[in-house]
Amino acid sequence: MTTDVPLPAPGREIQTLDALDPAQAEAVLALLGEAARSDGRQAVSEQGRLQLRGGHRAGVRHFLLTSAGVLAGYAQLEDTDxxxxxxxxxxxxPAHRGHGHGRALGAALLAATGKRLRVWAHGGSSAARHLAQVLGLSLFRELRQLRRTLIPLDIAEPVLPEGVTVRTFVPGQDDAAWLAVNSAAFAHHPEQGSLTQRDLDDRKAESWFDPKGFFLAERAGGLIGFHWTKVHAREQLGEVYVVGVLPDAQGGGLGKALTAIGLRHLAAEGLPTAMLYVDADNPAALKVYERMGFTTHEVDLMYRTES
Incomplete structure:
Protein backbone atom coordinates (compact mmCIF):
# COMPACT_ATOMS: atom_id res chain seq x y z
CA MET A 1 0.00 0.00 0.00
CA THR A 2 1.23 3.47 -0.88
CA THR A 3 -0.47 6.77 -0.16
CA ASP A 4 0.72 10.24 -1.01
CA VAL A 5 -0.42 12.88 1.48
CA PRO A 6 0.47 16.43 0.37
CA LEU A 7 0.55 18.93 3.26
CA PRO A 8 -0.19 22.66 2.97
CA ALA A 9 3.33 23.89 2.29
CA PRO A 10 4.90 24.68 -1.08
CA GLY A 11 6.75 21.70 -2.49
CA ARG A 12 6.30 19.49 0.58
CA GLU A 13 4.85 15.99 0.40
CA ILE A 14 4.72 13.04 2.76
CA GLN A 15 4.63 9.55 1.33
CA THR A 16 3.51 6.67 3.57
CA LEU A 17 4.87 3.22 2.76
CA ASP A 18 4.56 -0.26 4.23
CA ALA A 19 8.08 -1.09 3.01
CA LEU A 20 11.06 0.72 1.50
CA ASP A 21 12.84 -0.38 -1.64
CA PRO A 22 16.67 -0.59 -1.45
CA ALA A 23 17.17 2.90 -2.89
CA GLN A 24 14.72 4.45 -0.43
CA ALA A 25 16.32 2.62 2.49
CA GLU A 26 19.77 3.87 1.51
CA ALA A 27 18.46 7.42 1.16
CA VAL A 28 16.95 7.28 4.66
CA LEU A 29 20.15 5.81 6.11
CA ALA A 30 22.13 8.64 4.49
CA LEU A 31 19.75 11.19 6.03
CA LEU A 32 20.11 9.51 9.43
CA GLY A 33 23.88 9.60 9.07
CA GLU A 34 23.90 13.33 8.34
CA ALA A 35 21.61 14.01 11.29
CA ALA A 36 23.75 11.85 13.61
CA ARG A 37 26.91 13.73 12.59
CA SER A 38 25.18 17.03 13.30
CA ASP A 39 23.42 16.02 16.53
CA GLY A 40 25.99 13.66 18.04
CA ARG A 41 23.47 10.84 18.37
CA GLN A 42 21.14 8.69 16.30
CA ALA A 43 17.58 9.97 15.90
CA VAL A 44 16.25 6.48 15.13
CA SER A 45 16.95 3.48 17.35
CA GLU A 46 18.85 0.38 16.33
CA GLN A 47 15.56 -1.52 15.93
CA GLY A 48 14.19 1.23 13.71
CA ARG A 49 17.30 1.25 11.53
CA LEU A 50 17.17 -2.53 11.14
CA GLN A 51 13.54 -2.22 10.03
CA LEU A 52 14.49 -0.01 7.09
CA ARG A 53 15.69 -3.03 5.12
CA GLY A 54 14.26 -6.43 4.37
CA GLY A 55 10.85 -5.52 2.98
CA HIS A 56 7.52 -5.49 4.75
CA ARG A 57 7.36 -5.94 8.51
CA ALA A 58 4.04 -6.33 10.25
CA GLY A 59 2.92 -3.17 11.99
CA VAL A 60 5.72 -0.94 10.62
CA ARG A 61 5.11 2.08 8.38
CA HIS A 62 7.57 4.57 6.90
CA PHE A 63 6.91 8.28 6.29
CA LEU A 64 9.13 9.98 3.71
CA LEU A 65 8.93 13.77 3.67
CA THR A 66 10.24 15.45 0.54
CA SER A 67 10.71 19.16 -0.05
CA ALA A 68 10.97 20.20 -3.71
CA GLY A 69 11.65 16.54 -4.51
CA VAL A 70 14.49 16.15 -1.98
CA LEU A 71 14.24 13.80 0.99
CA ALA A 72 14.16 16.18 3.96
CA GLY A 73 12.61 14.12 6.75
CA TYR A 74 11.71 10.62 7.85
CA ALA A 75 9.47 9.02 10.45
CA GLN A 76 8.86 5.42 11.37
CA LEU A 77 5.70 4.17 13.07
CA GLU A 78 5.55 0.79 14.79
CA ASP A 79 2.15 -0.52 15.85
CA THR A 80 2.92 -3.96 17.29
CA ASP A 81 2.21 -3.56 21.01
CA PRO A 94 19.95 19.31 9.38
CA ALA A 95 19.91 21.39 6.19
CA HIS A 96 16.11 21.41 6.12
CA ARG A 97 15.30 22.31 9.72
CA GLY A 98 13.34 25.39 10.70
CA HIS A 99 10.72 24.98 7.97
CA GLY A 100 8.02 23.10 9.87
CA HIS A 101 8.94 19.66 8.54
CA GLY A 102 9.12 18.10 11.99
CA ARG A 103 5.69 19.42 12.84
CA ALA A 104 4.38 18.13 9.49
CA LEU A 105 5.73 14.65 10.19
CA GLY A 106 4.26 14.75 13.69
CA ALA A 107 0.87 15.79 12.32
CA ALA A 108 1.00 12.94 9.79
CA LEU A 109 1.78 10.46 12.58
CA LEU A 110 -1.09 11.76 14.70
CA ALA A 111 -3.47 11.48 11.74
CA ALA A 112 -2.29 7.94 10.95
CA THR A 113 -2.90 6.76 14.53
CA GLY A 114 -6.10 8.60 15.33
CA LYS A 115 -4.16 10.79 17.78
CA ARG A 116 -3.07 7.78 19.82
CA LEU A 117 0.71 8.02 19.66
CA ARG A 118 4.01 7.68 21.54
CA VAL A 119 7.13 9.45 20.16
CA TRP A 120 10.79 9.00 21.13
CA ALA A 121 13.08 12.03 21.44
CA HIS A 122 16.59 10.60 21.64
CA GLY A 123 18.84 12.90 23.65
CA GLY A 124 15.89 14.96 24.83
CA SER A 125 16.95 18.14 22.97
CA SER A 126 15.15 21.43 23.50
CA ALA A 127 13.90 21.31 19.89
CA ALA A 128 12.38 17.88 20.51
CA ARG A 129 10.72 19.06 23.72
CA HIS A 130 9.28 22.06 21.88
CA LEU A 131 7.94 19.87 19.07
CA ALA A 132 6.30 17.56 21.61
CA GLN A 133 4.61 20.57 23.19
CA VAL A 134 3.41 21.87 19.82
CA LEU A 135 1.95 18.44 19.00
CA GLY A 136 0.18 18.26 22.35
CA LEU A 137 2.26 15.38 23.71
CA SER A 138 3.16 14.81 27.36
CA LEU A 139 6.32 13.28 28.84
CA PHE A 140 5.73 9.58 29.48
CA ARG A 141 9.05 7.77 29.84
CA GLU A 142 12.70 8.56 30.52
CA LEU A 143 15.42 6.18 29.36
CA ARG A 144 18.86 6.94 30.75
CA GLN A 145 22.16 6.16 29.12
CA LEU A 146 24.75 5.38 31.81
CA ARG A 147 28.50 5.16 31.32
CA ARG A 148 31.59 4.16 33.30
CA THR A 149 35.28 3.89 32.61
CA LEU A 150 36.85 0.47 32.13
CA ILE A 151 40.33 1.80 32.94
CA PRO A 152 41.06 0.68 35.56
CA LEU A 153 38.44 -2.05 35.83
CA ASP A 154 37.76 -2.12 39.55
CA ILE A 155 35.27 -5.00 39.40
CA ALA A 156 35.98 -8.12 41.42
CA GLU A 157 35.92 -11.60 39.95
CA PRO A 158 32.20 -12.46 39.64
CA VAL A 159 30.73 -15.10 41.95
CA LEU A 160 28.04 -17.24 40.33
CA PRO A 161 25.16 -18.76 42.28
CA GLU A 162 25.60 -22.43 43.19
CA GLY A 163 25.12 -24.80 40.28
CA VAL A 164 25.33 -22.09 37.61
CA THR A 165 27.81 -22.21 34.74
CA VAL A 166 28.43 -19.66 31.99
CA ARG A 167 29.32 -20.24 28.34
CA THR A 168 29.03 -18.24 25.11
CA PHE A 169 26.16 -18.22 22.63
CA VAL A 170 26.21 -20.62 19.68
CA PRO A 171 24.29 -19.14 16.71
CA GLY A 172 21.62 -21.49 15.41
CA GLN A 173 21.90 -23.83 18.39
CA ASP A 174 20.84 -21.40 21.13
CA ASP A 175 18.41 -19.14 19.25
CA ALA A 176 15.11 -20.66 20.42
CA ALA A 177 16.19 -21.06 24.05
CA TRP A 178 17.50 -17.51 24.20
CA LEU A 179 14.32 -16.06 22.67
CA ALA A 180 12.24 -17.91 25.28
CA VAL A 181 14.33 -16.66 28.20
CA ASN A 182 14.42 -13.13 26.80
CA SER A 183 10.63 -13.13 26.46
CA ALA A 184 10.15 -14.34 30.04
CA ALA A 185 12.75 -12.00 31.53
CA PHE A 186 11.30 -8.96 29.75
CA ALA A 187 7.60 -9.78 29.77
CA HIS A 188 7.08 -6.29 31.24
CA HIS A 189 9.18 -4.57 28.58
CA PRO A 190 7.33 -3.89 25.29
CA GLU A 191 10.39 -3.54 23.03
CA GLN A 192 12.85 -6.09 24.38
CA GLY A 193 10.35 -8.77 25.39
CA SER A 194 8.75 -8.99 21.95
CA LEU A 195 11.89 -9.85 19.95
CA THR A 196 11.36 -12.56 17.34
CA GLN A 197 13.64 -14.88 15.39
CA ARG A 198 13.69 -12.32 12.59
CA ASP A 199 14.81 -9.64 15.04
CA LEU A 200 17.56 -11.92 16.34
CA ASP A 201 18.64 -12.79 12.80
CA ASP A 202 18.81 -9.07 11.94
CA ARG A 203 21.23 -8.52 14.80
CA LYS A 204 23.29 -11.61 14.05
CA ALA A 205 23.78 -10.25 10.51
CA GLU A 206 25.20 -6.94 11.77
CA SER A 207 28.96 -6.36 11.62
CA TRP A 208 29.14 -5.80 15.38
CA PHE A 209 27.70 -9.21 16.29
CA ASP A 210 30.25 -11.38 18.09
CA PRO A 211 29.11 -14.54 19.91
CA LYS A 212 32.16 -14.50 22.13
CA GLY A 213 30.67 -11.45 23.85
CA PHE A 214 27.25 -13.11 24.30
CA PHE A 215 27.22 -14.97 27.63
CA LEU A 216 24.66 -17.60 28.65
CA ALA A 217 24.08 -18.80 32.23
CA GLU A 218 22.84 -22.35 32.67
CA ARG A 219 21.67 -24.46 35.59
CA ALA A 220 20.98 -28.20 35.25
CA GLY A 221 21.34 -27.89 31.47
CA GLY A 222 18.73 -25.16 31.13
CA LEU A 223 19.27 -21.51 30.19
CA ILE A 224 18.35 -19.15 33.05
CA GLY A 225 20.06 -15.88 32.18
CA PHE A 226 22.33 -14.03 29.78
CA HIS A 227 24.45 -10.96 29.14
CA TRP A 228 24.76 -9.85 25.53
CA THR A 229 27.49 -7.26 25.02
CA LYS A 230 28.03 -5.03 22.01
CA VAL A 231 31.06 -3.15 20.71
CA HIS A 232 30.71 0.24 19.00
CA ALA A 233 34.06 0.06 17.23
CA ARG A 234 34.10 3.58 15.77
CA GLU A 235 33.33 5.17 19.15
CA GLN A 236 35.56 2.69 21.04
CA LEU A 237 32.64 2.05 23.33
CA GLY A 238 31.46 -1.20 24.87
CA GLU A 239 27.80 -1.71 25.66
CA VAL A 240 25.93 -3.76 28.21
CA TYR A 241 23.50 -4.49 25.40
CA VAL A 242 21.02 -6.54 27.41
CA VAL A 243 21.13 -8.52 30.66
CA GLY A 244 18.25 -10.87 31.41
CA VAL A 245 17.48 -13.41 34.12
CA LEU A 246 14.46 -15.70 34.37
CA PRO A 247 12.03 -14.46 37.03
CA ASP A 248 12.45 -17.55 39.23
CA ALA A 249 16.26 -17.20 39.08
CA GLN A 250 16.32 -13.54 40.14
CA GLY A 251 17.43 -12.31 43.54
CA GLY A 252 20.50 -14.54 43.87
CA GLY A 253 23.09 -12.23 42.37
CA LEU A 254 23.12 -13.78 38.88
CA GLY A 255 22.36 -10.51 37.11
CA LYS A 256 25.20 -8.72 38.86
CA ALA A 257 27.60 -11.60 38.15
CA LEU A 258 26.64 -11.67 34.46
CA THR A 259 27.08 -7.89 34.22
CA ALA A 260 30.55 -8.19 35.72
CA ILE A 261 31.47 -11.00 33.30
CA GLY A 262 30.46 -8.83 30.35
CA LEU A 263 32.29 -5.75 31.61
CA ARG A 264 35.46 -7.75 32.17
CA HIS A 265 35.14 -9.07 28.61
CA LEU A 266 34.75 -5.55 27.18
CA ALA A 267 37.76 -4.36 29.16
CA ALA A 268 39.79 -7.31 27.84
CA GLU A 269 38.85 -6.19 24.31
CA GLY A 270 40.70 -2.93 25.04
CA LEU A 271 37.63 -0.68 25.26
CA PRO A 272 38.04 2.32 27.57
CA THR A 273 34.36 2.96 28.34
CA ALA A 274 31.15 0.98 28.82
CA MET A 275 27.56 2.16 28.44
CA LEU A 276 24.07 0.82 29.03
CA TYR A 277 20.44 1.94 28.96
CA VAL A 278 18.04 1.74 31.89
CA ASP A 279 14.59 3.19 32.55
CA ALA A 280 14.55 6.02 35.07
CA ASP A 281 11.56 4.41 36.82
CA ASN A 282 13.59 1.27 37.61
CA PRO A 283 15.32 2.40 40.83
CA ALA A 284 16.51 -1.11 41.73
CA ALA A 285 18.44 -1.46 38.45
CA LEU A 286 19.74 2.10 38.69
CA LYS A 287 21.07 1.40 42.17
CA VAL A 288 22.85 -1.77 41.03
CA TYR A 289 24.52 -0.01 38.10
CA GLU A 290 25.45 3.06 40.14
CA ARG A 291 27.13 0.78 42.68
CA MET A 292 29.09 -0.66 39.76
CA GLY A 293 30.40 2.81 38.91
CA PHE A 294 27.93 3.93 36.23
CA THR A 295 26.67 7.52 36.05
CA THR A 296 24.10 9.20 33.79
CA HIS A 297 25.52 10.37 30.45
CA GLU A 298 22.34 11.46 28.62
CA VAL A 299 18.62 10.72 28.48
CA ASP A 300 16.10 9.66 25.85
CA LEU A 301 12.54 10.89 26.38
CA MET A 302 9.27 9.39 25.19
CA TYR A 303 6.18 11.55 24.81
CA ARG A 304 2.60 10.45 24.24
CA THR A 305 -0.89 11.76 23.61
CA GLU A 306 -3.22 11.86 26.58
CA SER A 307 -6.06 10.06 24.79
Whole structure:
Protein backbone atom coordinates (compact mmCIF):
# COMPACT_ATOMS: atom_id res chain seq x y z
CA MET A 1 0.00 0.00 0.00
CA THR A 2 1.23 3.47 -0.88
CA THR A 3 -0.47 6.77 -0.16
CA ASP A 4 0.72 10.24 -1.01
CA VAL A 5 -0.42 12.88 1.48
CA PRO A 6 0.47 16.43 0.37
CA LEU A 7 0.55 18.93 3.26
CA PRO A 8 -0.19 22.66 2.97
CA ALA A 9 3.33 23.89 2.29
CA PRO A 10 4.90 24.68 -1.08
CA GLY A 11 6.75 21.70 -2.49
CA ARG A 12 6.30 19.49 0.58
CA GLU A 13 4.85 15.99 0.40
CA ILE A 14 4.72 13.04 2.76
CA GLN A 15 4.63 9.55 1.33
CA THR A 16 3.51 6.67 3.57
CA LEU A 17 4.87 3.22 2.76
CA ASP A 18 4.56 -0.26 4.23
CA ALA A 19 8.08 -1.09 3.01
CA LEU A 20 11.06 0.72 1.50
CA ASP A 21 12.84 -0.38 -1.64
CA PRO A 22 16.67 -0.59 -1.45
CA ALA A 23 17.17 2.90 -2.89
CA GLN A 24 14.72 4.45 -0.43
CA ALA A 25 16.32 2.62 2.49
CA GLU A 26 19.77 3.87 1.51
CA ALA A 27 18.46 7.42 1.16
CA VAL A 28 16.95 7.28 4.66
CA LEU A 29 20.15 5.81 6.11
CA ALA A 30 22.13 8.64 4.49
CA LEU A 31 19.75 11.19 6.03
CA LEU A 32 20.11 9.51 9.43
CA GLY A 33 23.88 9.60 9.07
CA GLU A 34 23.90 13.33 8.34
CA ALA A 35 21.61 14.01 11.29
CA ALA A 36 23.75 11.85 13.61
CA ARG A 37 26.91 13.73 12.59
CA SER A 38 25.18 17.03 13.30
CA ASP A 39 23.42 16.02 16.53
CA GLY A 40 25.99 13.66 18.04
CA ARG A 41 23.47 10.84 18.37
CA GLN A 42 21.14 8.69 16.30
CA ALA A 43 17.58 9.97 15.90
CA VAL A 44 16.25 6.48 15.13
CA SER A 45 16.95 3.48 17.35
CA GLU A 46 18.85 0.38 16.33
CA GLN A 47 15.56 -1.52 15.93
CA GLY A 48 14.19 1.23 13.71
CA ARG A 49 17.30 1.25 11.53
CA LEU A 50 17.17 -2.53 11.14
CA GLN A 51 13.54 -2.22 10.03
CA LEU A 52 14.49 -0.01 7.09
CA ARG A 53 15.69 -3.03 5.12
CA GLY A 54 14.26 -6.43 4.37
CA GLY A 55 10.85 -5.52 2.98
CA HIS A 56 7.52 -5.49 4.75
CA ARG A 57 7.36 -5.94 8.51
CA ALA A 58 4.04 -6.33 10.25
CA GLY A 59 2.92 -3.17 11.99
CA VAL A 60 5.72 -0.94 10.62
CA ARG A 61 5.11 2.08 8.38
CA HIS A 62 7.57 4.57 6.90
CA PHE A 63 6.91 8.28 6.29
CA LEU A 64 9.13 9.98 3.71
CA LEU A 65 8.93 13.77 3.67
CA THR A 66 10.24 15.45 0.54
CA SER A 67 10.71 19.16 -0.05
CA ALA A 68 10.97 20.20 -3.71
CA GLY A 69 11.65 16.54 -4.51
CA VAL A 70 14.49 16.15 -1.98
CA LEU A 71 14.24 13.80 0.99
CA ALA A 72 14.16 16.18 3.96
CA GLY A 73 12.61 14.12 6.75
CA TYR A 74 11.71 10.62 7.85
CA ALA A 75 9.47 9.02 10.45
CA GLN A 76 8.86 5.42 11.37
CA LEU A 77 5.70 4.17 13.07
CA GLU A 78 5.55 0.79 14.79
CA ASP A 79 2.15 -0.52 15.85
CA THR A 80 2.92 -3.96 17.29
CA ASP A 81 2.21 -3.56 21.01
CA UNK A 82 -1.20 -5.07 21.88
CA UNK A 83 -1.73 -2.58 24.72
CA UNK A 84 0.31 0.57 24.21
CA UNK A 85 -0.25 3.22 21.56
CA UNK A 86 1.85 3.04 18.35
CA UNK A 87 5.43 4.27 18.82
CA UNK A 88 7.26 6.60 16.44
CA UNK A 89 10.66 8.13 15.80
CA UNK A 90 11.28 11.03 13.44
CA UNK A 91 14.11 13.13 12.07
CA UNK A 92 14.60 16.13 9.80
CA UNK A 93 17.77 16.59 7.76
CA PRO A 94 19.95 19.31 9.38
CA ALA A 95 19.91 21.39 6.19
CA HIS A 96 16.11 21.41 6.12
CA ARG A 97 15.30 22.31 9.72
CA GLY A 98 13.34 25.39 10.70
CA HIS A 99 10.72 24.98 7.97
CA GLY A 100 8.02 23.10 9.87
CA HIS A 101 8.94 19.66 8.54
CA GLY A 102 9.12 18.10 11.99
CA ARG A 103 5.69 19.42 12.84
CA ALA A 104 4.38 18.13 9.49
CA LEU A 105 5.73 14.65 10.19
CA GLY A 106 4.26 14.75 13.69
CA ALA A 107 0.87 15.79 12.32
CA ALA A 108 1.00 12.94 9.79
CA LEU A 109 1.78 10.46 12.58
CA LEU A 110 -1.09 11.76 14.70
CA ALA A 111 -3.47 11.48 11.74
CA ALA A 112 -2.29 7.94 10.95
CA THR A 113 -2.90 6.76 14.53
CA GLY A 114 -6.10 8.60 15.33
CA LYS A 115 -4.16 10.79 17.78
CA ARG A 116 -3.07 7.78 19.82
CA LEU A 117 0.71 8.02 19.66
CA ARG A 118 4.01 7.68 21.54
CA VAL A 119 7.13 9.45 20.16
CA TRP A 120 10.79 9.00 21.13
CA ALA A 121 13.08 12.03 21.44
CA HIS A 122 16.59 10.60 21.64
CA GLY A 123 18.84 12.90 23.65
CA GLY A 124 15.89 14.96 24.83
CA SER A 125 16.95 18.14 22.97
CA SER A 126 15.15 21.43 23.50
CA ALA A 127 13.90 21.31 19.89
CA ALA A 128 12.38 17.88 20.51
CA ARG A 129 10.72 19.06 23.72
CA HIS A 130 9.28 22.06 21.88
CA LEU A 131 7.94 19.87 19.07
CA ALA A 132 6.30 17.56 21.61
CA GLN A 133 4.61 20.57 23.19
CA VAL A 134 3.41 21.87 19.82
CA LEU A 135 1.95 18.44 19.00
CA GLY A 136 0.18 18.26 22.35
CA LEU A 137 2.26 15.38 23.71
CA SER A 138 3.16 14.81 27.36
CA LEU A 139 6.32 13.28 28.84
CA PHE A 140 5.73 9.58 29.48
CA ARG A 141 9.05 7.77 29.84
CA GLU A 142 12.70 8.56 30.52
CA LEU A 143 15.42 6.18 29.36
CA ARG A 144 18.86 6.94 30.75
CA GLN A 145 22.16 6.16 29.12
CA LEU A 146 24.75 5.38 31.81
CA ARG A 147 28.50 5.16 31.32
CA ARG A 148 31.59 4.16 33.30
CA THR A 149 35.28 3.89 32.61
CA LEU A 150 36.85 0.47 32.13
CA ILE A 151 40.33 1.80 32.94
CA PRO A 152 41.06 0.68 35.56
CA LEU A 153 38.44 -2.05 35.83
CA ASP A 154 37.76 -2.12 39.55
CA ILE A 155 35.27 -5.00 39.40
CA ALA A 156 35.98 -8.12 41.42
CA GLU A 157 35.92 -11.60 39.95
CA PRO A 158 32.20 -12.46 39.64
CA VAL A 159 30.73 -15.10 41.95
CA LEU A 160 28.04 -17.24 40.33
CA PRO A 161 25.16 -18.76 42.28
CA GLU A 162 25.60 -22.43 43.19
CA GLY A 163 25.12 -24.80 40.28
CA VAL A 164 25.33 -22.09 37.61
CA THR A 165 27.81 -22.21 34.74
CA VAL A 166 28.43 -19.66 31.99
CA ARG A 167 29.32 -20.24 28.34
CA THR A 168 29.03 -18.24 25.11
CA PHE A 169 26.16 -18.22 22.63
CA VAL A 170 26.21 -20.62 19.68
CA PRO A 171 24.29 -19.14 16.71
CA GLY A 172 21.62 -21.49 15.41
CA GLN A 173 21.90 -23.83 18.39
CA ASP A 174 20.84 -21.40 21.13
CA ASP A 175 18.41 -19.14 19.25
CA ALA A 176 15.11 -20.66 20.42
CA ALA A 177 16.19 -21.06 24.05
CA TRP A 178 17.50 -17.51 24.20
CA LEU A 179 14.32 -16.06 22.67
CA ALA A 180 12.24 -17.91 25.28
CA VAL A 181 14.33 -16.66 28.20
CA ASN A 182 14.42 -13.13 26.80
CA SER A 183 10.63 -13.13 26.46
CA ALA A 184 10.15 -14.34 30.04
CA ALA A 185 12.75 -12.00 31.53
CA PHE A 186 11.30 -8.96 29.75
CA ALA A 187 7.60 -9.78 29.77
CA HIS A 188 7.08 -6.29 31.24
CA HIS A 189 9.18 -4.57 28.58
CA PRO A 190 7.33 -3.89 25.29
CA GLU A 191 10.39 -3.54 23.03
CA GLN A 192 12.85 -6.09 24.38
CA GLY A 193 10.35 -8.77 25.39
CA SER A 194 8.75 -8.99 21.95
CA LEU A 195 11.89 -9.85 19.95
CA THR A 196 11.36 -12.56 17.34
CA GLN A 197 13.64 -14.88 15.39
CA ARG A 198 13.69 -12.32 12.59
CA ASP A 199 14.81 -9.64 15.04
CA LEU A 200 17.56 -11.92 16.34
CA ASP A 201 18.64 -12.79 12.80
CA ASP A 202 18.81 -9.07 11.94
CA ARG A 203 21.23 -8.52 14.80
CA LYS A 204 23.29 -11.61 14.05
CA ALA A 205 23.78 -10.25 10.51
CA GLU A 206 25.20 -6.94 11.77
CA SER A 207 28.96 -6.36 11.62
CA TRP A 208 29.14 -5.80 15.38
CA PHE A 209 27.70 -9.21 16.29
CA ASP A 210 30.25 -11.38 18.09
CA PRO A 211 29.11 -14.54 19.91
CA LYS A 212 32.16 -14.50 22.13
CA GLY A 213 30.67 -11.45 23.85
CA PHE A 214 27.25 -13.11 24.30
CA PHE A 215 27.22 -14.97 27.63
CA LEU A 216 24.66 -17.60 28.65
CA ALA A 217 24.08 -18.80 32.23
CA GLU A 218 22.84 -22.35 32.67
CA ARG A 219 21.67 -24.46 35.59
CA ALA A 220 20.98 -28.20 35.25
CA GLY A 221 21.34 -27.89 31.47
CA GLY A 222 18.73 -25.16 31.13
CA LEU A 223 19.27 -21.51 30.19
CA ILE A 224 18.35 -19.15 33.05
CA GLY A 225 20.06 -15.88 32.18
CA PHE A 226 22.33 -14.03 29.78
CA HIS A 227 24.45 -10.96 29.14
CA TRP A 228 24.76 -9.85 25.53
CA THR A 229 27.49 -7.26 25.02
CA LYS A 230 28.03 -5.03 22.01
CA VAL A 231 31.06 -3.15 20.71
CA HIS A 232 30.71 0.24 19.00
CA ALA A 233 34.06 0.06 17.23
CA ARG A 234 34.10 3.58 15.77
CA GLU A 235 33.33 5.17 19.15
CA GLN A 236 35.56 2.69 21.04
CA LEU A 237 32.64 2.05 23.33
CA GLY A 238 31.46 -1.20 24.87
CA GLU A 239 27.80 -1.71 25.66
CA VAL A 240 25.93 -3.76 28.21
CA TYR A 241 23.50 -4.49 25.40
CA VAL A 242 21.02 -6.54 27.41
CA VAL A 243 21.13 -8.52 30.66
CA GLY A 244 18.25 -10.87 31.41
CA VAL A 245 17.48 -13.41 34.12
CA LEU A 246 14.46 -15.70 34.37
CA PRO A 247 12.03 -14.46 37.03
CA ASP A 248 12.45 -17.55 39.23
CA ALA A 249 16.26 -17.20 39.08
CA GLN A 250 16.32 -13.54 40.14
CA GLY A 251 17.43 -12.31 43.54
CA GLY A 252 20.50 -14.54 43.87
CA GLY A 253 23.09 -12.23 42.37
CA LEU A 254 23.12 -13.78 38.88
CA GLY A 255 22.36 -10.51 37.11
CA LYS A 256 25.20 -8.72 38.86
CA ALA A 257 27.60 -11.60 38.15
CA LEU A 258 26.64 -11.67 34.46
CA THR A 259 27.08 -7.89 34.22
CA ALA A 260 30.55 -8.19 35.72
CA ILE A 261 31.47 -11.00 33.30
CA GLY A 262 30.46 -8.83 30.35
CA LEU A 263 32.29 -5.75 31.61
CA ARG A 264 35.46 -7.75 32.17
CA HIS A 265 35.14 -9.07 28.61
CA LEU A 266 34.75 -5.55 27.18
CA ALA A 267 37.76 -4.36 29.16
CA ALA A 268 39.79 -7.31 27.84
CA GLU A 269 38.85 -6.19 24.31
CA GLY A 270 40.70 -2.93 25.04
CA LEU A 271 37.63 -0.68 25.26
CA PRO A 272 38.04 2.32 27.57
CA THR A 273 34.36 2.96 28.34
CA ALA A 274 31.15 0.98 28.82
CA MET A 275 27.56 2.16 28.44
CA LEU A 276 24.07 0.82 29.03
CA TYR A 277 20.44 1.94 28.96
CA VAL A 278 18.04 1.74 31.89
CA ASP A 279 14.59 3.19 32.55
CA ALA A 280 14.55 6.02 35.07
CA ASP A 281 11.56 4.41 36.82
CA ASN A 282 13.59 1.27 37.61
CA PRO A 283 15.32 2.40 40.83
CA ALA A 284 16.51 -1.11 41.73
CA ALA A 285 18.44 -1.46 38.45
CA LEU A 286 19.74 2.10 38.69
CA LYS A 287 21.07 1.40 42.17
CA VAL A 288 22.85 -1.77 41.03
CA TYR A 289 24.52 -0.01 38.10
CA GLU A 290 25.45 3.06 40.14
CA ARG A 291 27.13 0.78 42.68
CA MET A 292 29.09 -0.66 39.76
CA GLY A 293 30.40 2.81 38.91
CA PHE A 294 27.93 3.93 36.23
CA THR A 295 26.67 7.52 36.05
CA THR A 296 24.10 9.20 33.79
CA HIS A 297 25.52 10.37 30.45
CA GLU A 298 22.34 11.46 28.62
CA VAL A 299 18.62 10.72 28.48
CA ASP A 300 16.10 9.66 25.85
CA LEU A 301 12.54 10.89 26.38
CA MET A 302 9.27 9.39 25.19
CA TYR A 303 6.18 11.55 24.81
CA ARG A 304 2.60 10.45 24.24
CA THR A 305 -0.89 11.76 23.61
CA GLU A 306 -3.22 11.86 26.58
CA SER A 307 -6.06 10.06 24.79
Missing amino acids: PVEAPAAELVVH
